[in-house]
Structures are given as C-alpha cells and as structure tokens.
Amino acid sequence: MRKAITALLCISLFSTAVSSINLQEMACGVMVVDYLQHPRIVSKCFDNRQNYGETDVDCGGPCVKKCGLGEGCMVDADCLSGFCFREKCIKPGCSDGIRNQGETDVDCGGPCHQCPTCFDGIKNQDEEGIDCGGQCIPCCPPCETCSDGIRNQGETDVDCGGPCHQCPALRRCVKDADCQSGFCFQNVCTKPTCSDGIKNQDEEGIDCGGACRKCTQKQDNEIKVVGYLMDYIPSPLPAFIFTLLVVSYLFYRKGRRDGLSTKEQLMMDKEVIEEIIEERTRGL
Numbered sequence: 001m002r003k004a005i006t007a008l009l010c011i012s013l014f015s016t017a018v019s020s021i022n023l024q025e026m027a028c029g030v031m032v033v034d035y036l037q038h039p040r041i042v043s044k045c046f047d048n049r050q051n052y053g054e055t056d057v058d059c060g061g062p063c064v065k066k067c068g069l070g071e072g073c074m075v076d077a078d079c080l081s082g083f084c085f086r087e088k089c090i091k092p093g094c095s096d097g098i099r100n101q102g103e104t105d106v107d108c109g110g111p112c113h114q115c116p117t118c119f120d121g122i123k124n125q126d127e128e129g130i131d132c133g134g135q136c137i138p139c140c141p142p143c144e145t146c147s148d149g150i151r152n153q154g155e156t157d158v159d160c161g162g163p164c165h166q167c168p169a170l171r172r173c174v175k176d177a178d179c180q181s182g183f184c185f186q187n188v189c190t191k192p193t194c195s196d197g198i199k200n201q202d203e204e205g206i207d208c209g210g211a212c213r214k215c216t217q218k219q220d221n222e223i224k225v226v227g228y229l230m231d232y233i234p235s236p237l238p239a240f241i242f243t244l245l246v247v248s249y250l251f252y253r254k255g256r257r258d259g260l261s262t263k264e265q266l267m268m269d270k271e272v273i274e275e276i277i278e279e280r281t282r283g284l
Helices: 002-028 217-231 236-283
Strands: none
Touching: none
C-alpha cells in the first residue's frame, strides 16, 4: 500500500515539474517539448529574429503572419500578396508570366487585358491573318483588288488598266482607254506626239493639224493613203493560204505537163519499136 502511494506521489511531482518547464519555456517563447508525441519547436513570431523556419523576420513559414512586399518567402502562402517570385513577396502583375490574381490564362483575362481569341479582330496568337490560320479557322484566299500588288482580274499591268484605273506612262496596255495619256502604242502607254505616225491628240491628220504643224494638200493626200493603210492591214493568214494554193497549183501543172510528156514519149517509142519489128519481119 505504501509503495502504491509513493508511486502516485512521484508521478504527480513529475507531471508538475514538466508542466512548470513547459509554461516557463512557452513564456520565453522558445520551444515546447511534447513528451507524449515528439519534440517540436513552436515560434511565437514576435522575437524580431528570423528563426524556426520563418522566411523573413517573424513572418512566413510556421508563422500565421504573412510577409509583406519585398520580404522573403518560399511559397505563395508565405506572402500577404499571395505571390512569391524568386524568394521575394511581390505584387502580382499582368506581365509576370504566371497565371495568378484571377487571370483566366497567363497574364490575361480577369483583372488583365482580354485574352487573344479567334474573333477579336486582331492578328495575334499564331494566326496567319486576322482571326484565321494557325489554331483558328483556315484563311480564305485574298480577294482580287486593284491594290493587291498582283496583275490579275484582267488588268493590263499591275493594279491598272482593264477594270482598274488607267495606267501611267510606260506601263502595259491593250487599248488607249487603259492609259492615262489616252495613247497605247505597241502595248505600252506613251504620250502622244506630233511624230508618232498616228492620228491622235487633236490632230487633223497624221502628225499635223491641231497642236502639231499645219497640214498641206500634199500631206493631206499622203495622210489619206497612209491612214487607209494603217486602218486596213489585212491578216497574214489569208495571204499565206492564197500563196500556198498558188504554189500547189503550179506544182500540179508542172507534174501534169511532165506526165503528158512522158506518155507521149512512150507512145513514140512504141511506134518506133513496131516499125523495127515490121521491117525485120519483111526481111525474113
């Protein structure tokens, strides 16, 4: 009985000593030893020192207090701003390369600018054109216009002539209406002159009259003939066909004459042979 009472007294004294040690060390704010589980360090985060796993003085790590801007950190949870970058608490922004602060994507959406899409009217992301190509819908071929830098849609030169505006000098043309000068010569837009051999400008005849020198009677006659020749230039195809027919006919006539001559010669040779045979027959 005495032994049991002595054991209870010892246990009570030991518990009291442990409690007094815990309370004393907790009051010092240094550590508490939990003998029932395992020793652990508890910082009260007010000793003005960076210790016991704090990421900065009395903040971060095991402390409830979060570290302010510019103070040390290890994870976002250490920071009052909720953003730890290169072990420093900083304010998150729209150019930090991290999806945070309610952004719908990295540095866009939420409090930042709108994230690029395939219908924002801007050529961004990997688009080949505005809202097309890349990860968006395929781009349509460009429409033909009079300012696309390409000779198309019946233009006589790049972006001029045909259905577009008239071409300046030295550009290709098909007719006078394709040129700003109103004069297409040998498929090139040129400025009409008084020596180009063509009746143009306000000339009364070819290279005379109007802004050019006065036409004479002789010139008028020459102009009429030259003008007629200029206006009527026969196509070379009929002339070629006519020449071919004439040559063929001449060859035919020559062949026929040669054939008749050959036939006549054969008839003559036959008569001679018959006469020779008849003479020999008589001699026998």
